[in-house]
Amino acid sequence: xxxxxxxxxTFIGKxxxxxxxxxxxxxxxxxxxVIVHGxxxxxxxxxxxxxxxxxxxxxxFGLDHRGFGRSGGKRGHVDSFMDYIYDLKIFVxxxxxxxxxxxxxxxxxxxxxxxxxKYALTHAEDLDALILSSPGLVPAIKVPAxxxxxxxxxxxxxxSLTMPSGLDATTISRDTEVVKQYLDDPLVHDKVTxxxxxxxxxxxxxxxxxxxxIKHPLLLFHGTADALVLDEASKIVYEKASSKDKTLKxxxxxxxxxMNELEPERKKVLKVVTDWIVAHAKKTSPTKPKPxxxxxxxxxxxxxxxxxxxxxxxxxxx
Numbered sequence: 001x002x003x004x005x006x007x008x009x010t011f012i013g014k015x016x017x018x019x020x021x022x023x024x025x026x027x028x029x030x031x032x033x034v035i036v037h038g039x040x041x042x043x044x045x046x047x048x049x050x051x052x053x054x055x056x057x058x059x060x061f062g063l064d065h066r067g068f069g070r071s072g073g074k075r076g077h078v079d080s081f082m083d084y085i086y087d088l089k090i091f092v093x094x095x096x097x098x099x100x101x102x103x104x105x106x107x108x109x110x111x112x113x114x115x116x117x118k119y120a121l122t123h124a125e126d127l128d129a130l131i132l133s134s135p136g137l138v139p140a141i142k143v144p145a146x147x148x149x150x151x152x153x154x155x156x157x158x159x160s161l162t163m164p165s166g167l168d169a170t171t172i173s174r175d176t177e178v179v180k181q182y183l184d185d186p187l188v189h190d191k192v193t194x195x196x197x198x199x200x201x202x203x204x205x206x207x208x209x210x211x212x213x214i215k216h217p218l219l220l221f222h223g224t225a226d227a228l229v230l231d232e233a234s235k236i237v238y239e240k241a242s243s244k245d246k247t248l249k250x251x252x253x254x255x256x257x258x259m260n261e262l263e264p265e266r267k268k269v270l271k272v273v274t275d276w277i278v279a280h281a282k283k284t285s286p287t288k289p290k291p292x293x294x295x296x297x298x299x300x301x302x303x304x305x306x307x308x309x310x311x312x313x314x315x316x317x318x
Contacts, residue, residue: 004054011094013066013087015079020070021063021091024050028057031103031128031281032095035062036088036119038110038136040076040167042069042187048259049107052270056278059099063091065115067196069187076191077160081199084115085122092119092126103128103281107273110136110229110256111200117207117237120214129217129280131273134226134256137204137233141166151197159195166190171227172257175266211237217245219276221269223254223261247276 004024013019022043033053037043043062050060065084066073078084096104106127108116113135120130154161167190169182182188218241222234231250238248249272254261258269 011090013090014083017066018072019063019066019087024060026057026059029059029102030057031105032059032061032099033277034104034106036106036108036112036116038112040165040188040190048270052274056274058277058281061095074160075189076196077193078196078199081203085119088119089123105129105277105280107131109133114203114207117211118203120216121210127216131219132237134222134229135233135237136229137208138230140227140230151194154194155198160193162191162193164190165192171255173255173260175262178260208236212240212242214241215243217280218243219247221249221258221272223251223256223258225253226256228256
């Protein structure tokens with residue numbers, strides 16, 4: 001098969017925010033994978049996964065959430081988590097318009113796992129399968145009640161006040177080079193706001209309470225030594241989901257970013273994920289594309305920049 005054809009572009013999300021996206025395309029793909037990135041990072045940090053899917057016949061798309069990466073918006077701030085879902089809906093509509101008869105598989109990591117789960121609950125008909133990587137549903141660090149109450153207070157009074165997220169970069173991977181690249185990445189930031197925090201907590205509660213509604217083919221994977229999000233998060237979704245086809249993979253001793261871990265563990269994780277994607281690209285019947293409903297009307301990319309066909313470069317890692 002031919003190498004990926006990589007290109008980038010933007011579209012206008014809710015409230016006129018410019019959303020950056022990129023795509024790694026192949027001719028006549030078997031399926032489309034939509035990557036939903038995590039807190040503080042961006043769509044360019046999934047080079048290991050993209051390389052592992054080289055020559056597998058899968059087209060890959062990823063956007064930078066508003067307030068992250070190359071997208072517009074105040075860093076780490078959102079008025080409502082539904083704004084992320086709105087942007088994703090526009091993005092998925094674009095993809096389904098381009099590939100109307102291909103299965104769409106969504107993969108969300110960490111905070112992106114929460115968003116992917118929320119998306120599947122909100123727009124179930126858009127997805128043919130769902131993958132959650134270390135979904136951020138059960139934070140490992142317990143926030144004191146007074147801090148939660150302060151965040152709620154500030155969310156109503158100074159919602160966009162910038163604060164550090166407190167994410168410890170050394171806990172994302174045992175690979176020190178991954179940590180270094182994460183810290184040196186100019187597109188990575190550690191900013192959040194009170195409104196973001198409150199919206200995140202509310203969305204987590206909703207997803208935990210409603211994950212029994214999930215019926216999509218489902219893959220969950222998590223490191224047992226994750227110091228950011230407890231692997232209990234993946235266990236909860238696995239146990240509650242109504243999916244007839246569901247798989248939970250726990251990787252002993254691995255940190256938060258299992259796909260960016262040391263070799264050979266990283267290769268084991270990537271093999272599980274890519275094998276699952278390819279298998280479900282073959283056996284999943286794509287949902288029939290539906291006309292975009294208001295307000296998620298069809299939105300064409302504002303601009304697209306193509307690069308030469310090549311194997312995807314490893315992005316700077318989280």
